[in-house]
Amino acid sequence: MMIGIENFELWDNPAPEELASTATEFLYQLKGPTILKISGRDTSRCRVVVTLLHGNEPSGLKAVHRLVRDKCVPEVNILVAIVSIDAAVAQPLFSNRFLPHQQDMNRLFKPPFDGGQGILAKNLLDLIQEVRPEAIIDIHNTSGDGPAFSVCVRQHKRYLDLASLFTHRVIITGHRLGSLMEVTSLGCPVLTVECGGAMQPESDEIALRGLTRFFTKPKLYQSVTVEEMDIYHHPVRLELSSSRQLVYSCGPQLNVDVTVPTHIDRRNFGVVRPDTALAWLGPAGINALCVLDEQGNNVIDDFFVVQDNKLYPRTTLKLFMATTDPKIAVTDCLFYAVKETDHQWDETADVAEWEMN
Ligand SMILES: [Zn+2]
Structure with missing residues (x-):
């Protein structure tokens, strides 16, 4: 069923007690890039979360750990891709965006998909295409402290609906760098969420609150109005x-x-x-x-x-x-x-x- 997963470990419906009690110990349980599959009430639909593309941005991982430990039953099937485990576990923990011999993982979602990381990026895209999700959220932290915001690559109300789960700030950018959100062939919106700095406790709260909604909301779209959002067009x-x-x-x-x-x-x-x-x-x-x-x-x-x-x-x-x-x-x-x-x-x-x- 799952094509393109070869470079990911699949952890199918982990029991809450199988996860270590802290997010750090949970990270050590992961032996490499991992897909967590969490079955929802409605198994005909799917949503995708990507996190830890950058090893020093842990808010998304912490939120996912909490949701599974707290026995959250999602509305639809959820796939969580936890990507740069090797960079995250390198000492000091959660301080390396990527390792010295590596490239920035969020610049590789474009051809030619060369090298181990490029192939991993392609595997993730293939997997997403296979499961046909309703939405993809890619969770990050900012490099300095600051408020949360979200980024998308073009104007569409659905991005605002997804953003509103986390923050009212939305940047619509035309700059193209090879990031996951730029891939427009996945059949659904891809939103990048920057939860704020990795050291700010609010960032973890924003990730947890937003992902709880993303997991459990019966309908993701058609709820927010343009007026409710703070939109930054084409910076x-x-x-x-x-x-x-x-x-x-x-x-x-x-x-x-x-x-x-x-x-x-x-x-x-x-x-x-x-x-x-x-x-x-x-x-x-x-x-x-x-x-x-x-x-x-x-x-x-x-x-x-x-x-x-x-x-x-x-x-x-x-x-x-x-x-x-x-x-x-x-x-x-x-x-x-x-x-x-x-x-x-x-x-x-x-x-x-x-x-x-
Ligand atoms: Zn990042």
Whole structure:
């Protein structure tokens, strides 16, 4: 029945008492990538949870452990894929996103599916295709502290319904990196949920509350309205230009291209008006930064202006995923932004192939 499972261990309907009493001991019980199958009241339907694609993001694993231990009987069959066990168990526990010789697992859900991890990604997609789920939730934690949010790759009400189980914040992104949520051939929506930082107790609560609903709700769709949600359409990324340097500090640093305020992450999901300075710039000025839209064009002048060597928003912005980790800022981006005025829901864009067949 289960094609493509060869690189996963299948744990079919674990008895609650078979699971170790703590999430950490439960992790040690898993010998490698694992599928937990939990039969529901209605065995004709299925929902899929993916978690631990990143080994340092344990909120989803903890929630699944609790639900099974607490004898939760789901409404429909649930498959839980627990993926990067090796990275999670490497010491210090739950601190490695992936191992030094590995790639980021959530960048591999696209051809050519090479290597052990690429094949694992393909196995998971094949398995999902086989079970034809109603929905797929991929649970993560953010790299820094902050509130929970969800991410999807296009506009459709069903994403909002799924997101509302966890959070009112939804980002619709056109950036394509090879993540699981980008796979649109699975016949149902795939939503990424970022529960907040791995060290924040609220993150575990959000994962548990959301997954409890996802397991037990008789109907997943057609409950939420656009007005109830805080939607971020098509964000841009603020990136450091190549061969420029960046530091975090409370004040401008001499001869450094970009100085980012130490507490930039406090801006996450807040409104930033044009009178708020977001960084200090060095001799290269604004050329030290670029803002990439979803087509990869530099649109920095559309979003920011420079005044007195400081970077200001050109118009009111909402920021998210602002990091205080220089490594992430340099290799990925400083933060994502949307214009506040860009928020509108276009009903005509609300079509997906899962409704066409
Ligand atoms: Zn992650």
